[in-house]
Amino acid sequence: xxxxxxxxxxxxxxxxxxxxxxxxxxxxxxxxxxxxxxxxxxxxxxxxxxxxxxxxxxxxxxxxxxxxxxxxxxxxxxxxxxxxxxxxxxxxxxxxxxxxxxxxxxxxxxxxxxxxxxxxxxxxxxxxxxxxxxxxxxxxxxxxxxxxxxxxxxxxxxxxxxxxxxxxxxxxxxxxxxxxxxxxxx
Ligand code: 3PG
Numbered sequence: 001x002x003x004x005x006x007x008x009x010x011x012x013x014x015x016x017x018x019x020x021x022x023x024x025x026x027x028x029x030x031x032x033x034x035x036x037x038x039x040x041x042x043x044x045x046x047x048x049x050x051x052x053x054x055x056x057x058x059x060x061x062x063x064x065x066x067x068x069x070x071x072x073x074x075x076x077x078x079x080x081x082x083x084x085x086x087x088x089x090x091x092x093x094x095x096x097x098x099x100x101x102x103x104x105x106x107x108x109x110x111x112x113x114x115x116x117x118x119x120x121x122x123x124x125x126x127x128x129x130x131x132x133x134x135x136x137x138x139x140x141x142x143x144x145x146x147x148x149x150x151x152x153x154x155x156x157x158x159x160x161x162x163x164x165x166x167x168x169x170x171x172x173x174x175x176x177x178x179x180x181x182x183x184x185x186x
Contacts (some may be wrong), residue, residue: 001126005108006177008066008088009040009129009157013171015180017042017070017159026053029185030061042090042180044070045077051084058085075101082107090180092133094118099125110157114138119151129155129177136161141169148175 009015016033018041020026026043033041043054050069058067068088069081075097078089082105089102094111102109112131113122122130132144135158139146144156158170159180170179 001103002110002129003103003106003108005088005110005129006155008108009110009178012038012040013178014038014167014184015040015042015068015157015159015178016184017044017180017182018185019044019046019182020053021047021049023053023056026057030057030065032185034061034064036184038184039064040066040068042068042070042088043086045073045081046071051080054081054084054086058087062087072098072102074098078102078105078109090131092131094122094125094127096125099127116147116150119147119154123151123154128153129157131180132156132158133180134160135170141166141173144170144173144176148173151175 018029020043054069066087069086070090072078072081072089072091078101081089088108090110092112110131112133113119155175155177157178157180162179162181163183167179170176
């Protein structure tokens with residue numbers, strides 16, 4: 001019930017998270033990822049130019065890169081990101097309204113949940129793939145490992161403080177689909 005988020009992200013074990021201000025930065029990030037054979041980018045809505053850059057990157061690199069919008073914290077931003085050409089939507093958290101709006105865009109979407117209560121609310125909303133952010137602050141590998149047997153059928157994409165060294169520990173967990181982060185773009 002997330003418009004195919006599992007399917008669109010399943011080819012990737014790493015989801016690069018980018019904070020971009022200019023077209024030059026966007027070109028550099030995309031070229032860098034394509035050289036590494038990574039075919040996905042999450043452009044966060046944390047800069048004034050983020051929506052324009054989602055439009056630019058999806059037009060220019062869309063045949064080789066799946067372009068998502070991250071840090072989607074409101075319904076208005078979800079709709080704007082969809083209009084700008086994002087292929088999936090990511091939010092650090094969720095509300096009922098935001099989940100409904102994301103669902104109504106028809107785009108695959110990945111909302112966040114951290115605590116057992118938030119995960120159970122997510123289950124009530126028919127969500128089964130969740131962002132876990134900021135992973136390093138909220139228990140990281142230990143927390144997700146504890147969740148595996150409790151929340152069966154729920155998979156996570158942790159982000160926040162993950163790097164080349166720690167990613168393998170996350171990816172080894174049965175309930176981690178992929179990891180996200182910005183380390184490979186620094
Ligand atoms: C995100 O939005 O997922 C994070 O900013 C990524 O975290 P990182 O920058 O610590 O990798």
